[in-house]
Amino acid sequence: MAAKSTKDAAVPAVVARLTAAAKYRDVHPDTIAEVVRRESAATTNPAELERLSRARLHKVAALHLLTTRPAALRRAVAEVDASDPAALRAWCRAVLGGHVSTAERLPDLDRFYPTVFELVPRPRTVIDVACALNVFTLPWLREATAAPYTGYDLNATFVAAGNAFTDRFFPDSAVVHDDVLTTPPPHADLALLLKTYHCIEDRRRGAGLALVDELAADHIVVSFPTRAMNGRAAVFVRRHVDALAELAGQRKWRFATAELPSELLVAVGKG
Numbered sequence: 030m031a032a033k034s035t036k037d038a039a040v041p042a043v044v045a046r047l048t049a050a051a052k053y054r055d056v057h058p059d060t061i062a063e064v065v066r067r068e069s070a071a072t073t074n075p076a077e078l079e080r081l082s083r084a085r086l087h088k089v090a091a092l093h094l095l096t097t098r099p100a101a102l103r104r105a106v107a108e109v110d111a112s113d114p115a116a117l118r119a120w121c122r123a124v125l126g127g128h129v130s131t132a133e134r135l136p137d138l139d140r141f142y143p144t145v146f147e148l149v150p151r152p153r154t155v156i157d158v159a160c161a162l163n164v165f166t167l168p169w170l171r172e173a174t175a176a177p178y179t180g181y182d183l184n185a186t187f188v189a190a191g192n193a194f195t196d197r198f199f200p201d202s203a204v205v206h207d208d209v210l211t212t213p214p215p216h217a218d219l220a221l222l223l224k225t226y227h228c229i230e231d232r233r234r235g236a237g238l239a240l241v242d243e244l245a246a247d248h249i250v251v252s253f254p255t256r257a258m259n260g261r262a263a264v265f266v267r268r269h270v271d272a273l274a275e276l277a278g279q280r281k282w283r284f285a286t287a288e289l290p291s292e293l294l295v296a297v298g299k300g
Protein backbone atom coordinates (compact mmCIF):
# COMPACT_ATOMS: atom_id res chain seq x y z
CA MET A 30 0.00 0.00 0.00
CA ALA A 31 2.88 2.36 0.89
CA ALA A 32 4.56 1.61 -2.45
CA LYS A 33 1.34 2.37 -4.32
CA SER A 34 0.90 5.79 -2.71
CA THR A 35 4.56 6.72 -3.43
CA LYS A 36 4.02 5.73 -7.05
CA ASP A 37 0.71 7.59 -7.24
CA ALA A 38 2.46 10.77 -6.06
CA ALA A 39 5.57 10.29 -8.20
CA VAL A 40 3.81 10.01 -11.58
CA PRO A 41 2.05 13.42 -11.63
CA ALA A 42 5.09 15.13 -10.09
CA VAL A 43 7.46 13.75 -12.75
CA VAL A 44 4.92 14.47 -15.53
CA ALA A 45 4.69 18.08 -14.29
CA ARG A 46 8.50 18.47 -14.14
CA LEU A 47 9.07 17.05 -17.62
CA THR A 48 6.16 18.95 -19.19
CA ALA A 49 7.66 22.19 -17.81
CA ALA A 50 11.24 21.32 -18.91
CA ALA A 51 12.57 23.44 -21.79
CA LYS A 52 13.95 20.31 -23.47
CA TYR A 53 10.47 18.79 -23.87
CA ARG A 54 8.61 22.04 -24.63
CA ASP A 55 7.69 20.75 -28.09
CA VAL A 56 6.75 17.22 -27.07
CA HIS A 57 3.02 16.49 -26.89
CA PRO A 58 1.90 16.40 -23.22
CA ASP A 59 0.07 13.09 -23.83
CA THR A 60 3.38 11.53 -24.88
CA ILE A 61 5.12 12.68 -21.71
CA ALA A 62 2.26 11.47 -19.51
CA GLU A 63 2.09 8.08 -21.23
CA VAL A 64 5.86 7.52 -21.07
CA VAL A 65 6.07 8.40 -17.36
CA ARG A 66 3.04 6.27 -16.52
CA ARG A 67 4.56 3.25 -18.28
CA GLU A 68 8.00 3.74 -16.75
CA SER A 69 6.39 3.86 -13.29
CA ALA A 70 5.84 0.10 -13.57
CA ALA A 71 9.62 -0.26 -13.04
CA THR A 72 10.15 2.05 -10.06
CA THR A 73 8.43 4.00 -7.32
CA ASN A 74 11.44 6.26 -6.71
CA PRO A 75 10.73 9.74 -8.20
CA ALA A 76 14.36 10.47 -9.18
CA GLU A 77 14.72 7.07 -10.85
CA LEU A 78 11.34 7.49 -12.54
CA GLU A 79 12.46 10.84 -13.96
CA ARG A 80 15.76 9.34 -15.18
CA LEU A 81 14.02 6.41 -16.89
CA SER A 82 11.38 8.69 -18.42
CA ARG A 83 13.99 11.12 -19.78
CA ALA A 84 15.92 8.23 -21.34
CA ARG A 85 12.75 6.87 -22.95
CA LEU A 86 11.65 10.32 -24.18
CA HIS A 87 15.06 10.86 -25.74
CA LYS A 88 14.35 7.92 -28.05
CA VAL A 89 10.63 8.60 -28.52
CA ALA A 90 10.86 12.28 -29.40
CA ALA A 91 14.16 11.81 -31.27
CA LEU A 92 14.95 15.50 -30.77
CA HIS A 93 18.59 14.78 -31.61
CA LEU A 94 17.59 13.95 -35.20
CA LEU A 95 16.75 17.58 -35.97
CA THR A 96 20.04 19.09 -37.10
CA THR A 97 18.72 22.56 -37.92
CA ARG A 98 17.61 25.10 -35.28
CA PRO A 99 13.81 25.22 -34.83
CA ALA A 100 13.76 29.04 -35.04
CA ALA A 101 15.76 28.94 -38.29
CA LEU A 102 13.30 26.38 -39.66
CA ARG A 103 10.30 28.59 -38.84
CA ARG A 104 12.02 31.64 -40.38
CA ALA A 105 12.92 29.71 -43.52
CA VAL A 106 9.30 28.70 -44.09
CA ALA A 107 8.09 32.26 -43.60
CA GLU A 108 10.70 33.72 -45.93
CA VAL A 109 10.78 31.30 -48.88
CA ASP A 110 10.29 33.03 -52.20
CA ALA A 111 9.36 30.16 -54.47
CA SER A 112 8.18 31.81 -57.63
CA ASP A 113 8.83 28.70 -59.73
CA PRO A 114 8.39 24.98 -58.96
CA ALA A 115 12.10 24.16 -59.44
CA ALA A 116 13.06 26.83 -56.88
CA LEU A 117 10.45 25.48 -54.45
CA ARG A 118 11.86 21.97 -54.79
CA ALA A 119 15.43 23.14 -54.30
CA TRP A 120 14.31 25.01 -51.18
CA CYS A 121 12.37 21.95 -49.91
CA ARG A 122 15.48 19.79 -50.37
CA ALA A 123 17.41 22.22 -48.17
CA VAL A 124 14.70 22.03 -45.48
CA LEU A 125 14.53 18.21 -45.71
CA GLY A 126 18.26 18.14 -45.07
CA GLY A 127 17.61 19.56 -41.59
CA HIS A 128 16.39 16.24 -40.16
CA VAL A 129 18.37 13.02 -40.29
CA SER A 130 15.47 10.89 -41.62
CA THR A 131 14.58 13.11 -44.55
CA ALA A 132 18.24 14.00 -45.20
CA GLU A 133 18.91 10.27 -45.73
CA ARG A 134 15.97 10.16 -48.18
CA LEU A 135 17.27 12.99 -50.38
CA PRO A 136 19.33 10.85 -52.80
CA ASP A 137 16.27 8.62 -53.37
CA LEU A 138 13.62 11.33 -53.26
CA ASP A 139 12.91 11.45 -57.01
CA ARG A 140 12.30 7.67 -56.94
CA PHE A 141 10.57 7.57 -53.58
CA TYR A 142 6.88 8.12 -54.43
CA PRO A 143 7.07 6.27 -57.79
CA THR A 144 8.33 3.28 -55.75
CA VAL A 145 5.53 3.71 -53.18
CA PHE A 146 2.92 3.69 -55.96
CA GLU A 147 4.34 0.54 -57.48
CA LEU A 148 3.36 -1.09 -54.18
CA VAL A 149 -0.04 0.51 -53.48
CA PRO A 150 -2.85 2.03 -55.59
CA ARG A 151 -3.29 5.80 -55.99
CA PRO A 152 -5.17 7.05 -52.91
CA ARG A 153 -7.85 9.71 -52.39
CA THR A 154 -6.44 10.59 -48.96
CA VAL A 155 -2.96 10.22 -47.48
CA ILE A 156 -1.87 10.38 -43.86
CA ASP A 157 1.78 10.52 -42.86
CA VAL A 158 2.04 9.07 -39.37
CA ALA A 159 4.99 10.52 -37.41
CA CYS A 160 5.93 12.75 -40.33
CA ALA A 161 8.63 15.09 -38.91
CA LEU A 162 9.79 17.10 -41.97
CA ASN A 163 8.46 14.67 -44.60
CA VAL A 164 5.60 17.14 -45.30
CA PHE A 165 8.24 19.06 -47.28
CA THR A 166 8.21 16.20 -49.83
CA LEU A 167 4.70 17.30 -50.91
CA PRO A 168 5.96 18.66 -54.27
CA TRP A 169 7.15 15.11 -55.06
CA LEU A 170 3.99 13.42 -53.72
CA ARG A 171 1.89 15.78 -55.86
CA GLU A 172 3.51 14.39 -59.02
CA ALA A 173 1.94 11.03 -58.20
CA THR A 174 -1.38 12.03 -56.64
CA ALA A 175 -3.53 15.08 -55.88
CA ALA A 176 -4.80 13.42 -52.68
CA PRO A 177 -4.94 15.74 -49.66
CA TYR A 178 -2.17 14.96 -47.17
CA THR A 179 -2.39 15.06 -43.37
CA GLY A 180 0.77 14.59 -41.32
CA TYR A 181 0.83 13.73 -37.62
CA ASP A 182 3.68 14.39 -35.23
CA LEU A 183 4.08 14.67 -31.47
CA ASN A 184 6.67 17.43 -31.94
CA ALA A 185 5.17 20.94 -32.11
CA THR A 186 8.14 22.37 -34.06
CA PHE A 187 7.53 20.06 -37.02
CA VAL A 188 3.80 20.72 -36.84
CA ALA A 189 4.23 24.52 -36.87
CA ALA A 190 6.78 24.45 -39.70
CA GLY A 191 4.67 21.97 -41.69
CA ASN A 192 1.51 24.04 -41.34
CA ALA A 193 3.29 27.26 -42.31
CA PHE A 194 4.37 25.40 -45.47
CA THR A 195 1.00 23.78 -46.30
CA ASP A 196 -0.89 27.04 -45.61
CA ARG A 197 1.20 28.78 -48.28
CA PHE A 198 1.62 26.08 -50.89
CA PHE A 199 -0.79 23.16 -50.25
CA PRO A 200 -3.87 24.55 -48.47
CA ASP A 201 -5.78 21.23 -48.80
CA SER A 202 -3.14 19.58 -46.58
CA ALA A 203 -2.07 20.03 -42.94
CA VAL A 204 -0.03 18.65 -40.07
CA VAL A 205 -1.70 17.72 -36.76
CA HIS A 206 -0.04 17.83 -33.33
CA ASP A 207 -0.91 14.47 -31.79
CA ASP A 208 0.59 11.33 -30.40
CA VAL A 209 -0.75 8.60 -32.70
CA LEU A 210 -0.46 6.00 -29.93
CA THR A 211 -2.78 7.92 -27.61
CA THR A 212 -5.00 9.50 -30.33
CA PRO A 213 -5.38 7.25 -33.38
CA PRO A 214 -5.66 9.15 -36.69
CA PRO A 215 -8.91 8.98 -38.71
CA HIS A 216 -9.36 6.77 -41.78
CA ALA A 217 -7.28 7.32 -44.92
CA ASP A 218 -6.82 5.36 -48.12
CA LEU A 219 -3.06 5.34 -47.59
CA ALA A 220 -1.06 5.68 -44.38
CA LEU A 221 2.70 6.24 -44.49
CA LEU A 222 4.65 5.18 -41.40
CA LEU A 223 8.17 6.05 -42.45
CA LYS A 224 11.25 5.13 -40.44
CA THR A 225 9.40 5.32 -37.12
CA TYR A 226 8.00 1.80 -36.61
CA HIS A 227 11.20 0.67 -34.86
CA CYS A 228 11.20 3.84 -32.65
CA ILE A 229 7.63 3.04 -31.59
CA GLU A 230 8.69 -0.55 -30.83
CA ASP A 231 11.50 0.92 -28.68
CA ARG A 232 8.96 2.97 -26.78
CA ARG A 233 6.73 0.00 -26.10
CA ARG A 234 7.38 -3.49 -27.42
CA GLY A 235 4.54 -4.53 -29.73
CA ALA A 236 3.21 -0.97 -30.15
CA GLY A 237 4.47 -0.61 -33.73
CA LEU A 238 2.81 -3.85 -34.78
CA ALA A 239 -0.40 -2.93 -32.92
CA LEU A 240 -0.40 0.48 -34.64
CA VAL A 241 -0.18 -1.13 -38.08
CA ASP A 242 -2.88 -3.62 -37.08
CA GLU A 243 -5.23 -0.91 -35.84
CA LEU A 244 -4.58 1.98 -38.24
CA ALA A 245 -7.78 2.74 -40.15
CA ALA A 246 -6.14 2.73 -43.58
CA ASP A 247 -6.72 0.56 -46.64
CA HIS A 248 -3.01 0.50 -47.41
CA ILE A 249 -0.04 1.17 -45.15
CA VAL A 250 3.54 1.71 -46.23
CA VAL A 251 5.96 1.12 -43.36
CA SER A 252 9.60 1.92 -43.99
CA PHE A 253 12.94 1.24 -42.34
CA PRO A 254 16.39 2.73 -42.84
CA THR A 255 18.81 0.40 -44.62
CA ARG A 256 21.68 1.78 -42.50
CA ALA A 257 21.84 2.40 -38.77
CA MET A 258 22.98 5.80 -37.46
CA ASN A 259 26.55 4.46 -37.24
CA GLY A 260 26.53 3.69 -41.00
CA ARG A 261 26.43 -0.09 -40.56
CA ALA A 262 23.73 -2.27 -42.16
CA ALA A 263 20.50 -1.97 -40.15
CA VAL A 264 20.31 -5.60 -39.01
CA PHE A 265 17.54 -4.82 -36.49
CA VAL A 266 15.12 -4.32 -39.39
CA ARG A 267 14.74 -8.01 -40.32
CA ARG A 268 12.77 -9.01 -37.23
CA HIS A 269 10.35 -6.09 -37.71
CA VAL A 270 9.75 -7.01 -41.35
CA ASP A 271 9.22 -10.64 -40.34
CA ALA A 272 6.68 -9.56 -37.70
CA LEU A 273 4.80 -7.47 -40.26
CA ALA A 274 4.83 -10.36 -42.76
CA GLU A 275 3.45 -12.69 -40.09
CA LEU A 276 0.69 -10.23 -39.15
CA ALA A 277 -0.22 -9.78 -42.84
CA GLY A 278 -0.40 -13.57 -43.17
CA GLN A 279 -2.69 -13.90 -40.13
CA ARG A 280 -4.97 -11.09 -41.34
CA LYS A 281 -4.86 -12.24 -44.99
CA TRP A 282 -3.57 -8.80 -46.08
CA ARG A 283 -1.54 -8.22 -49.21
CA PHE A 284 2.16 -7.86 -48.43
CA ALA A 285 4.92 -6.51 -50.67
CA THR A 286 8.34 -4.91 -50.28
CA ALA A 287 10.61 -2.68 -52.32
CA GLU A 288 14.11 -1.45 -51.57
CA LEU A 289 15.77 1.85 -52.32
CA PRO A 290 19.43 2.37 -51.39
CA SER A 291 18.50 4.33 -48.24
CA GLU A 292 15.13 2.82 -47.31
CA LEU A 293 13.26 -0.48 -47.25
CA LEU A 294 9.52 -0.14 -47.94
CA VAL A 295 6.97 -2.66 -46.68
CA ALA A 296 3.39 -2.36 -47.95
CA VAL A 297 0.34 -4.04 -46.48
CA GLY A 298 -3.07 -3.92 -48.14
CA LYS A 299 -6.02 -4.35 -45.82
CA GLY A 300 -8.79 -3.33 -48.23
Ligand SMILES: C[S@@+](CC[C@H](N)C(=O)[O-])C[C@H]1O[C@@H](n2cnc3c(N)ncnc32)[C@H](O)[C@@H]1O
Pocket residue numbers: 089090091094130131158159160161162163181182183184187207208209210222223224225228229
Ligand atom coordinates in the same frame (compact mmCIF):
# COMPACT_ATOMS: atom_id res chain seq x y z
C1 LIG B 1 12.67 9.00 -37.07
S1 LIG B 1 11.63 10.37 -37.33
C2 LIG B 1 10.87 9.89 -38.85
C3 LIG B 1 10.29 11.06 -39.61
C4 LIG B 1 9.60 10.78 -40.93
N1 LIG B 1 8.55 9.79 -40.83
C5 LIG B 1 10.57 10.42 -42.02
O1 LIG B 1 10.70 9.25 -42.37
O2 LIG B 1 11.23 11.31 -42.53
C6 LIG B 1 10.39 10.07 -36.11
C7 LIG B 1 9.34 11.17 -35.98
O3 LIG B 1 8.18 10.56 -35.44
C8 LIG B 1 7.61 11.35 -34.44
N2 LIG B 1 6.87 10.40 -33.58
C9 LIG B 1 7.38 9.32 -32.94
N3 LIG B 1 6.41 8.66 -32.29
C10 LIG B 1 5.26 9.33 -32.55
C11 LIG B 1 3.92 9.14 -32.14
N4 LIG B 1 3.58 8.13 -31.34
N5 LIG B 1 2.98 10.01 -32.58
C12 LIG B 1 3.32 11.05 -33.38
N6 LIG B 1 4.59 11.29 -33.79
C13 LIG B 1 5.55 10.44 -33.38
C14 LIG B 1 8.78 12.05 -33.79
O4 LIG B 1 8.39 13.26 -33.16
C15 LIG B 1 9.69 12.30 -35.00
O5 LIG B 1 9.39 13.53 -35.61
